[in-house]
Amino acid sequence: MNFDTIKKEMNDSVNQLPKDEFKIDLSKGKNNPVHMIRRNMKKEMISSSIVMLFFVFYPPILGLKMTALENSAYILFMVLSTVMIHLYIIKLIRFLKKSSRFELNTKDSIKDYIYEVRLTLESYKSYVIAAMILLPVPIYALLSAGSPLNGPKSLNFEKWYTLQLNFNEAVMLIVFYLIYSVAMVWVTRFWTNYLYGKHVTELEKIVSDLDAVD
């Protein structure tokens, strides 16, 4: 054996292969935008589910001392946020199941895929924003809770939670929530674009390239 015979045999073996019809098939491959979207969705589903479930059980794990009100508010709002997060996880699972049946080797099938992914991402953003807007309450309850060593803190959770506020404090709360909500909308959009948007844009470019040749 030598390298010349290997070259000849390599060429022979390639020439003997049945000639496939070549096409751009995005349902195959590991680094195309479709695969990236699927991969990021799977990672996000697992990580967000673990994080939310961990935080639901965070105070008892650390043995934090919470008042009855702090405790009930924490559990209520965390459970609500967790439900929201899991609702979008269900949406993502449904999308992944549905999209795994897409052939993705024609312009129309890629267009259908883009439509489905855009639709899923819009409801994903709504659920994430809704869950994020609930979070300041349990976070404040968590901050107010006393550690086993230092005892309770004086952050007046009850006063803020039951809205026993004077005018200035009420304005402060409204302004905080407005700024926080806008920030969460921006962060969610940025995050969605970072994880998925750029890949969807790449798919749209492929479709427009294919459109241009019709």
Place this chain on the structure above:
Amino acid sequence: MKEKEFLILIEAHSGILYKVSRMYMDSEVDQEDLRQDIIFQLWKSIDKFKGDSQFSSWMYRVAINTSITFFKRDKKRPDKAEIDPNLNVADNVERDEKESQLAHFYKAVKMLNKIEKAIILLFIEGYSHDQIAKQLGLSNGNTRVKLNRTKQKIKELIKTQGYEF
């Protein structure tokens, strides 16, 4: 470039796709995935091909770069395939002598790292030291040394399989 023209061009050079995918991947499914990734990368960057080199050279460059980064993000994938010690290619009576030689070669190639695979593939395809260096972005001297070492490594690996080289 129109999709149809592009695919005709790819079909004319389909040997590159098969050779590269077989060098880098073991299973047929992984080879098919890699071929699709290469086609996708070629389609994405076809506008960058200005025609100042041969299409096949450019295609080799894209194919090898794609193969090198194919499982970069997936750390679970081994860089080098584990060789099953019980697998004796020569015992496969269904294969004729020619296929057996090639199988021995591919079995040895699996033990090479990604750069060595690229170097040996380009060498077998008849590329000069200069061209290999350009394709892989290595210096001339480094390419010469790496190529000699890789050739030696392949010979030794094939010899350990009980085959003369």
